[in-house]
Amino acid sequence: MPEVARAEYLEELANLEASALGGLDLVNAALGRTLEAVEHQDVELAQLVVADDDRIDGRYLEVHQALITLLATQSPVATDLRLISSLLHVLKNIERMGDQCVNICKVIPISGNEPPADQEMVRLILTMGRQTKTLITQAKRAFEERSVEMAQDLVRQDDVVDDLNRNCFRLALEIGDDIDKREWAMTMLLAARALERTADNAVDIGEQVAFVVTGLFREFEDASHPEG
Amino acid sequence: MLGAATKRSQPETEGKKGEMTESRPNTATSTEPAAVSGRGAKTIETRGVNLFYGDFHAVEEVTMTIEPNKVTALIGSSGCGKTTFLRSLNRMHELTPGARVEGTVTLDGEDVYDDRVDPVAVRRLIGMVFQQPNPFPTMSIYDNVAAGLNLNSTKVSKAQKDSVVERSLRGAHLWDEVKDRLDKPGGGLSGGQQQRLCIARAIAVEPEVLLMDEPCSALDPVATLAVEDLIGELKNRYTIAIVTHNMQQASRASDVTAFFNLDETGKPGHLVEMGPTQEIFTNPKKKETEDYVSGRFG
Numbered sequence: 001m002p003e004v005a006r007a008e009y010l011e012e013l014a015n016l017e018a019s020a021l022g023g024l025d026l027v028n029a030a031l032g033r034t035l036e037a038v039e040h041q042d043v044e045l046a047q048l049v050v051a052d053d054d055r056i057d058g059r060y061l062e063v064h065q066a067l068i069t070l071l072a073t074q075s076p077v078a079t080d081l082r083l084i085s086s087l088l089h090v091l092k093n094i095e096r097m098g099d100q101c102v103n104i105c106k107v108i109p110i111s112g113n114e115p116p117a118d119q120e121m122v123r124l125i126l127t128m129g130r131q132t133k134t135l136i137t138q139a140k141r142a143f144e145e146r147s148v149e150m151a152q153d154l155v156r157q158d159d160v161v162d163d164l165n166r167n168c169f170r171l172a173l174e175i176g177d178d179i180d181k182r183e184w185a186m187t188m189l190l191a192a193r194a195l196e197r198t199a200d201n202a203v204d205i206g207e208q209v210a211f212v213v214t215g216l217f218r219e220f221e222d223a224s225h226p227e228g
Numbered sequence: 229m230l231g232a233a234t235k236r237s238q239p240e241t242e243g244k245k246g247e248m249t250e251s252r253p254n255t256a257t258s259t260e261p262a263a264v265s266g267r268g269a270k271t272i273e274t275r276g277v278n279l280f281y282g283d284f285h286a287v288e289e290v291t292m293t294i295e296p297n298k299v300t301a302l303i304g305s306s307g308c309g310k311t312t313f314l315r316s317l318n319r320m321h322e323l324t325p326g327a328r329v330e331g332t333v334t335l336d337g338e339d340v341y342d343d344r345v346d347p348v349a350v351r352r353l354i355g356m357v358f359q360q361p362n363p364f365p366t367m368s369i370y371d372n373v374a375a376g377l378n379l380n381s382t383k384v385s386k387a388q389k390d391s392v393v394e395r396s397l398r399g400a401h402l403w404d405e406v407k408d409r410l411d412k413p414g415g416g417l418s419g420g421q422q423q424r425l426c427i428a429r430a431i432a433v434e435p436e437v438l439l440m441d442e443p444c445s446a447l448d449p450v451a452t453l454a455v456e457d458l459i460g461e462l463k464n465r466y467t468i469a470i471v472t473h474n475m476q477q478a479s480r481a482s483d484v485t486a487f488f489n490l491d492e493t494g495k496p497g498h499l500v501e502m503g504p505t506q507e508i509f510t511n512p513k514k515k516e517t518e519d520y521v522s523g524r525f526g
Contacts, residue, residue: 006523075476077509078518215511 009074013083016066020087023059023094024140024205028133030056030101031198035129037108038191039122041115046105056098060091067091082215086208090143093201097136100194100201107187116181121171121188128164128195131157135202142209151206155220161199168192269296269467270336270436272317272354277331278496279312279321286312288496290331292486294437296467299459301478301505303471304488305525309497310471313488314439317469318354319347335436352376355435359442361422363429365415369406372414372425373397376433392432399465400428401458420451424458431462438462440470444477456481475521479509487517 030049037046067084070076076084135157142150169192172185203220211217272294279287287309294300294317302310315321316329319340333340340350363372373393377384384392393410397403402424406417414425423443430438440459444452459468459481472478478485486502501508501517512518519525 005525010524077475077479077521078512080522081510 006074009070012066013070013076013080016063016070017083017087019059019066020063020091020094021140021143023056023063023091024097024136026056026059027094027097027101027198028136030098031129031133031136034101034104035126037105038125038129041108041117043109046108049105050102053098053102057095060095064088064091079212082212086212089208090205093204097198097201100198103194104191107190110183110187115184116178117184118171118175118181121168121175121185124164124168124171125188125191125195128161128168128192128199131161131164132195132199132202135161135199139202139205139209142206143212146209146213148210148213151209152220154203154206158199158203158221161196165192165196268436269463269465270353271296272437272467272469273332273334273337274313274317275332275334277313277316277329277333279309279316280326280328280330281324282326285496287316287488288498290499292499292502294467294469295484297463297465298483299463299468299470299481300484300486301470301472301482302486302488303473303475303478303520304497304500305490305520306473307493307497308488308490310488311441313497314441314469314471315356317437317439318351318356320351320356322347352433353435354437354439355430355433357423357426357430357438357440357443359445361419361426361446363414363417363422363425366413368411369397369414369417369425370410373428373432376429393428396428396432397425399431399462400424401454401461402428418451420447420454423447423451423455427455427458427462431466435466437467437469440468442471442473445473452477475509475523479505485509487512487520489516489520 030052033045033049033052036042037049067087071084074080135154138150138157139154141147142154168189172182172189175181175185207217207220210220273292274294275291277287277290278285290313302314304310312321317333317340321327321329329341335350335353339345340354364375367375370393371378373396374389377389377392394403394407397406402421405421406412406425414422417425423446427438427443443459444455447455456477459470462468463483470478470482472481482505484502485505485508487500487508488497489500490497501512501514503513507513508517509521512521
């Protein structure tokens with residue numbers, strides 16, 4: 001009997017994990033371009049991000065299908081089952097994060113090539129975006145290393161994004177009476193909201209890390225019972 | 229009272245230690261025949277059970293509780309002693325020459341191995357279904373089911389026997405398929421039907437516990453699912469322990485799973501982990517269990 005039984009299946013599962021988590025690199029790349037498009041109000045780059053989301057969707061569909069096949073043919077149990085269940089969740093989060101980049105990029109043309117941008121608000125959005133990229137990178141590493149501690153730290157990182165989001169909102173309220181500037185600020189709030197959700201998706205991935213490791217699922221933060 | 233050894237010089241008092249008492253009325257005198265239902269499932273407890281074949285130590289120090297109205301699956305690689313352990317629960321292990329048992333096995337607190345207990349009576353209270361369906365091939369379907377009653381030397385009227393046969397076959401989900409050919413040989417049934425016939429035969433004598441040793445390993449998937457459905461229903465009336473090599477069957481059909489293993493060939497098998505099936509298959513506590521249920525043994 002070989003030292004490790006089911007070697008091919010285990011290799012396949014490891015490859016699928018790498019492929020699924022590789023989706024987070026795709027998201028980070030899309031998010032990087034999205035931030036660049038926001039910073040320079042680059043409509044063409046924004047359109048490229050929208051078109052390129054097919055790659056993230058393709059990764060989702062490809063790995064999702066392969067995981068379903070593994071479930072059907074290999075009867076995974078215990079840690080393998082938890083890993084597959086988690087990867088299905090993570091894939092969905094990746095797909096959603098890609099969509100949030102698309103959402104941001106779709107509002108860039110609305111504000112036009114030369115919008116009445118408020119530099120402070122742009123700075124806040126870019127800081128949020130960079131912080132969100134950090135979360136995504138950390139979520140990936142936490143998953144790869146099965147580090148619950150690193151996963152839980154995502155909550156702290158996410159709080160920074162939430163604070164920045166609130167600051168964006170306050171800035172928008174105080175943006176003044178100019179109708180064009182207010183319209184621009186509204187679109188930027190949509191962008192801030194998309195980034196805030198993307199960071200939440202990274203925290204969701206962290207919760208999946210804890211599930212893979214411990215077998216117990218619990219939300220790190222319960223938005224419906226914040227005091228609980 | 230059935231469990232007391234039949235040839236004993238001292239009269240026994242019902243309920244005295246060492247007797248296997250039962251609630252079923254004595255079919256020799258009762259107007260009621262042995263029924264499929266009417267007896268409560270009981271708890272089997274083992275304490276420090278060690279099993280031997282001559283000098284060979286097959287199973288080491290198994291302490292576990294097999295709860296009533298639940299299906300307990302015994303899993304583990306070949307040679308880990310799970311079937312030997314199963315056979316020790318109704319004293320079939322001792323039928324093998326040189327076989328020996330140490331430790332205690334109790335059925336609702338009564339010692340199955342007490343000197344004064346009749347092993348035949350134990351085997352009636354704790355019935356067994358084997359890997360290969362083993363109906364008496366030339367005997368009719370009817371007589372196959374009634375065989376247990378006949379072998380137990382109970383005087384049962386034809387009407388009572390008819391009633392038992394029907395209830396047992398219904399209990400085994402076989403009645404509708406065979407009711408018009410009860411006089412045909414049991415050997416003429418399909419494999420799955422034969423296994424359900426054996427289950428009908430086992431429950432005809434009103435056991436309290438059903439032991440099943442890989443009952444589906446010789447069956448096709450459809451027959452396997454039919455037997456698994458039946459097991460799920462039988463647990464409402466009996467305590468069930470099932471040995472299976474089929475991980476999916478253990479996960480589908482059981483409530484509790486016990487994993488046996490042995491450190492190396494020639495060493496005795498032992499109980500590694502026992503717990504709710506859902507936990508064993510999603511988040512086992514021991515790596516050994518995880519490796520086995522995940523198919524990573526090597």
